[in-house]
Amino acid sequence: MKPAPALAEGFPDLSGLRIAREPHWFRWLSAALIVLVLAAIARAFANGQIEWSYVSRFLTAKVILEGIVNTMVMAVLAMALGIVLGIVVAIMRLSPNPVLKMVAAGYTWLFRGTPLILQLLLWFNLALVFPTIGIPGLWSARAVDVMTPFLAALLGLGINQGAYTSEVMRAGMLSVDIGQYEAAQAIGMGRLRALRRIVLPQAMRVVIPPLGNEFISMVKATSLASVIQYPELLHNAENIYYANSRVIELLIVAGLWYLLVVSILTPLQMLLERRFARGTLRLAR
Amino acid sequence: MTRPLVAIRSVSKNFGEFQALENVSLDVWPGEVMCLIGASGSGKTTLLRCINQLAMIDAGGIWLDGELLGVREQGGRLHRLSEREIGRQRLKTGMVFQRFNLFPHKTALENITEGPTQVQGRKSDEVRAEALELLRRVGLSAKADWYPAQLSGGQQQRVAIARALAMKPMLMLFDEPTSALDPELVGEVLAVMKELAKSGMTMMVVTHELGFAREVADRVVYMDQGAIVEQGRASDVLGAPREERTRAFLSAVI
Numbered sequence: 001m002k003p004a005p006a007l008a009e010g011f012p013d014l015s016g017l018r019i020a021r022e023p024h025w026f027r028w029l030s031a032a033l034i035v036l037v038l039a040a041i042a043r044a045f046a047n048g049q050i051e052w053s054y055v056s057r058f059l060t061a062k063v064i065l066e067g068i069v070n071t072m073v074m075a076v077l078a079m080a081l082g083i084v085l086g087i088v089v090a091i092m093r094l095s096p097n098p099v100l101k102m103v104a105a106g107y108t109w110l111f112r113g114t115p116l117i118l119q120l121l122l123w124f125n126l127a128l129v130f131p132t133i134g135i136p137g138l139w140s141a142r143a144v145d146v147m148t149p150f151l152a153a154l155l156g157l158g159i160n161q162g163a164y165t166s167e168v169m170r171a172g173m174l175s176v177d178i179g180q181y182e183a184a185q186a187i188g189m190g191r192l193r194a195l196r197r198i199v200l201p202q203a204m205r206v207v208i209p210p211l212g213n214e215f216i217s218m219v220k221a222t223s224l225a226s227v228i229q230y231p232e233l234l235h236n237a238e239n240i241y242y243a244n245s246r247v248i249e250l251l252i253v254a255g256l257w258y259l260l261v262v263s264i265l266t267p268l269q270m271l272l273e274r275r276f277a278r279g280t281l282r283l284a285r
Numbered sequence: 286m287t288r289p290l291v292a293i294r295s296v297s298k299n300f301g302e303f304q305a306l307e308n309v310s311l312d313v314w315p316g317e318v319m320c321l322i323g324a325s326g327s328g329k330t331t332l333l334r335c336i337n338q339l340a341m342i343d344a345g346g347i348w349l350d351g352e353l354l355g356v357r358e359q360g361g362r363l364h365r366l367s368e369r370e371i372g373r374q375r376l377k378t379g380m381v382f383q384r385f386n387l388f389p390h391k392t393a394l395e396n397i398t399e400g401p402t403q404v405q406g407r408k409s410d411e412v413r414a415e416a417l418e419l420l421r422r423v424g425l426s427a428k429a430d431w432y433p434a435q436l437s438g439g440q441q442q443r444v445a446i447a448r449a450l451a452m453k454p455m456l457m458l459f460d461e462p463t464s465a466l467d468p469e470l471v472g473e474v475l476a477v478m479k480e481l482a483k484s485g486m487t488m489m490v491v492t493h494e495l496g497f498a499r500e501v502a503d504r505v506v507y508m509d510q511g512a513i514v515e516q517g518r519a520s521d522v523l524g525a526p527r528e529e530r531t532r533a534f535l536s537a538v539i
Contacts, residue, residue: 182339183386183445187400187452188376190368197403201390279390279432 054249058240059256067236068257074153074232075219081158082218083211086165091195093170104166111163117224120156123147124228153225153232161218168210172203205276212269216262223254233257288351290315290456290487291336296345298331298511305331307511308345313456313489318482320498320519321491323508324534329491332508333458336489337380338371349377350455376404379449383461385441387433393420393444394429397451405452412451419447423477439470443477450481457481459490495538499523507531 046052058064092104111119126133127143134140176199184194226235237254241247289312298306306328313319321329334340336347338355347354354374356363366374387396397416401407420426423443433441442462449457459478463471475497482488482501492498498505498519505522507515507530515528526532 177386179382179384179386180388183380183382183388185339185372186337186375186378186380186382187448188372188404189400190372193403197399198388202388205390276390279392279434 050248050252051246052249054244054246055252055256058237058246058250058253061240063236063240064233064253064257067231067233067254068261070230070236071219071222071232072261074150074157074222074225074230075215078154078157078161078222079215079218081154082161082165082214085159085162086167086169087200089162089166090169090173091192093166094173095191108163108166111160116156116160116221117227119160120152120224120228123156124149124152126152149225149228149230152228153222153230156228157218157221157225161214164214165211168207168214169203171210172207173199175206176202201276205273205280208269208273208276212265212272216265219261219265220258287315289313290317290350291489292348293332293336294346294348296332296335296342296347298328298335298340298342304511306335306342309511309513310345311506311513311516313487315487316485317503318486318488318501319490319504319506320502321489321506321508322493322495322498322534323514326510327508328511329506329508330460331511333380333460333489333491336456337378337458338375339380349374372404376452377455379452379454379457381442381445381449381457381459381462383464385433385438385445385465387441387445387448389433392430392432393425393436393447396433396444397448400448400452416447416451419450420444422450422480423447424473437470438466439473442466442474446474446477446481455487457486457488459488459492461491461493463492463494493538495523495535507534509534 089104089107092100093108095101124147126147130143132140133143133146173195180198180202181194184198189197222230222232223234225232226238229235233254237250241250291311291313293309293311296306296309297304309328309332311332321332323329331340335342336349336354341355346356352374355371356365358364387393388399391399394413394416397419398409398412401412401415402409417426417429420429423446425440425443425447428436428440428444433444436444446457446462462478463474466474471494475494478488478490478497479501490497490502502519504516505519506513507522507526507528509530515522515526515531522531523535526535
């Protein structure tokens, strides 16, 4: 065996030297510019026709707080309805049965294809089409009494959400490797059990970020229910400014609350993601 | 006279224009270890998948333990079995996949107990004890609570073998079980398979590991273009092939 050759000369020893800090002039400059712009905007608002005392006074008014509670209740219930519908419709869409496939595709087409506000108005005015609703011989009621703003908003928002969620769910299910279905089948599982035990838990990991997106949209979409008299945050803020004419102040109040709620939701989503990331390499010990 | 555990008669299978299996007939006897060799696309994997009904045959019939698979004869016609009945028939076979296909959101132990508890509805503490025994048998007692992503390929494949065994199958199907493994990990999986063969399990193994075939197989079947070209004792087929195509394949592989 040959001895290792001596190292060539001419390459200086760099040990003991440290990497210098860059001055980053451009970062300082751009940061200063942005501070300046923000200050200008703040000054403009401070001198504008806004009575900030109204903002702070109404920020915690009882009607506003009731509004935010109603907004959250509606967002959670409508999203729950949307997720249940979305999962069912996604499973139908991926089923080998052509009838189920068509029904699922038709549902998505109809409810994604029309504006949400129109759907809310249709549900709320259902009594114009069907004065009484019920099951023949068992139960019936006047549609006006049944179709409260709450129910109309829940159906309108939830069923619309289901159409979008079904596509999110379908994407999640398609992202799971076909080998997982086969492995589930090979241990004797039927299609639905394989979906429930093996495919959906893995799909959840993929669908949580887009579902978080959808939920944040939903929180804000509940404001559309103000047109059908559902007493959510925006509706209640409007009612106050109809009385006191402080339009901008109350819109700012509502806006601050929406921002706060969305800010709280983001870390909650990260907790959920962690829960469903079980077994992925990123969290391996 | 015993009857074959698997009887394959005149089976054909097409994928569109491509004929994956062409009039294949074969018997597998209880306790036999059969290795299927051949180039990719020769139909050996498809044959395994047809026995496990992950693929449906287009013509012919496969009997497992005397029971016709996938269809029922009634009034001169064949009627497809329901998903539930096919699921029941699948329990008689255990499948090991090339890419392991462990459930990534479940630990090694949970992968093994999933089938017995969820599909067979057996008591979980009893299943758990059996699963731990299976893990010991494949040499992975220490990894029970690890997730697949934390295991090496060889370890994952050994868990996959244990998962298939947990269903107490009569027949084990191996679809290129070592093809996705780094070379240094092949041996540990083959060792588990050898031990299984010694225990008397009936096995059909699609493999490129000719050394394993020579050492363990009772019979080697060489397939080409969807048909069986040659079969016989491992020493005969691998050592002194009669057919020109077999010779060409073997010289290309070695």
